[in-house]
Amino acid sequence: MSTQFPIIELSGTPRMQGRGHGEALRDAIARVREQWRESLTLRFGVHPDEFIEAFLAQTSFVDAMRRWTPRLLEEIEGIAEGSGRPLQETLAFQFMDEEWWFGTMRYPRKRDTPNHCSVIACRARAGSAAILGQNMDLRAYHDGGQAMIVISESGAPRATVLTICGMIGLCGANEAGVGVAVNTLWQLPSAADGLPVACVMREILATRSVAEAGEWIRTPRHASGQHYMIGDPASFASFEASATLVNAVPWPEPSPAFVHTNHPIDSTRIRRDEENSRNRYTTLCGLASGKTLTLEEVKSALSIGAGSDPISVRPKPDDPASAMTFASIVMELKRPPAIQVAGGPPCSNPYRAIETFHAW
Numbered sequence: 001m002s003t004q005f006p007i008i009e010l011s012g013t014p015r016m017q018g019r020g021h022g023e024a025l026r027d028a029i030a031r032v033r034e035q036w037r038e039s040l041t042l043r044f045g046v047h048p049d050e051f052i053e054a055f056l057a058q059t060s061f062v063d064a065m066r067r068w069t070p071r072l073l074e075e076i077e078g079i080a081e082g083s084g085r086p087l088q089e090t091l092a093f094q095f096m097d098e099e100w101w102f103g104t105m106r107y108p109r110k111r112d113t114p115n116h117c118s119v120i121a122c123r124a125r126a127g128s129a130a131i132l133g134q135n136m137d138l139r140a141y142h143d144g145g146q147a148m149i150v151i152s153e154s155g156a157p158r159a160t161v162l163t164i165c166g167m168i169g170l171c172g173a174n175e176a177g178v179g180v181a182v183n184t185l186w187q188l189p190s191a192a193d194g195l196p197v198a199c200v201m202r203e204i205l206a207t208r209s210v211a212e213a214g215e216w217i218r219t220p221r222h223a224s225g226q227h228y229m230i231g232d233p234a235s236f237a238s239f240e241a242s243a244t245l246v247n248a249v250p251w252p253e254p255s256p257a258f259v260h261t262n263h264p265i266d267s268t269r270i271r272r273d274e275e276n277s278r279n280r281y282t283t284l285c286g287l288a289s290g291k292t293l294t295l296e297e298v299k300s301a302l303s304i305g306a307g308s309d310p311i312s313v314r315p316k317p318d319d320p321a322s323a324m325t326f327a328s329i330v331m332e333l334k335r336p337p338a339i340q341v342a343g344g345p346p347c348s349n350p351y352r353a354i355e356t357f358h359a360w
Helices: 014-024 026-044 048-057 061-068 070-083 087-094 096-106 197-205 210-216 272-288 295-302
Strands: 006-011 117-122 130-139 146-151 160-165 169-173 179-184 227-229 236-241 244-250 255-262 325-333 337-343 352-354
Touching: 006 014, 006 179, 014 026, 026 048, 026 087, 026 096, 026 210, 048 070, 048 087, 048 096, 061 070, 061 197, 070 087, 070 210, 087 096, 096 197, 117 179, 117 272, 117 295, 130 169, 130 179, 130 295, 146 337, 160 325, 160 337, 169 325, 179 197, 179 325, 197 210, 197 227, 210 227, 210 236, 210 337, 227 255, 236 255, 255 272, 272 295
Parallel strands: 006 146
Antiparallel strands: 117 130, 117 255, 130 325, 146 160, 160 169, 169 179, 179 227, 227 236, 236 244, 325 337, 337 352
8 A cells, every 4th residue: 555655746738737747657557557447347347448438439528528627638638648548548547436337337247336435524613724534435456546746727726636646636625725525426316428526626626715616516517426525714515416416415503523425415215235335424423423623533533444334444455346445635724725645544554744835
């Protein structure tokens, strides 16, 4: 597991930033991509090129990007050029949440169980900044691909983004103090012509406040069911988005903390395949109930590795398709934010301060 990981500062046009990303992380990108390609065959029983061709041909994600986030499409093209990997492969690799539901729909012989993520948000209090934390749980074949990229674009706040080498991002925060964490809601409707999760997340990090981000998130059609927890130094907003609806989830009063896992909060229908999510939710709610969590308490909660449904997930030995906590991130949402990241499950990997912002 990666206790150390690269931090890459990017600048210039979106294509130039993508090229810089691809060139700097070329070897890691090649390694992660080959492991991902092998997983496509293991999970769906087809050659990876066949999967990628069908995935892109039967969806319109690239068209959605041209409409709503064209600069991110240019950045992805730059990643392909800089890394020396095929553009089609590089595009498909960005659409991680979309790959899960497409694969299950297109190749139903084997269900592709969605990965898990746990999110904690804490309101600011006297002397302490608002906190947003997340365990990003992915498949174990992504391990070793942990990286941070720093994006500097004209007209947008500088952003620090947790990512997989060769991907535009998973979650992060910008210098205005806007942070975003995400977790999949596979139960909600998807759309083959919607905007993928990674693009929605990156566009949120181009905004300067929760209010601005909350207005933008209702603009595109969403490709996948996803929860977005967005915060800034003064406020938070929680959105459960899908192809048919963007639902604002109210913060439970008077709690100073908010928790989310992988089921819609207001859903009264309990499914058997939600058991892991609901058990993690119960664990975190118990820790956060009625109290203001400190930064160390948030890190401690995200580091729980015991029990049948742990918050911090270790991979199964010799199973590259098993779930694991790819990284854990905690963000103090101030201007500029303070970010700490553990590369791998935080129950066995230390948090590391990410020094990419300068004081305003």
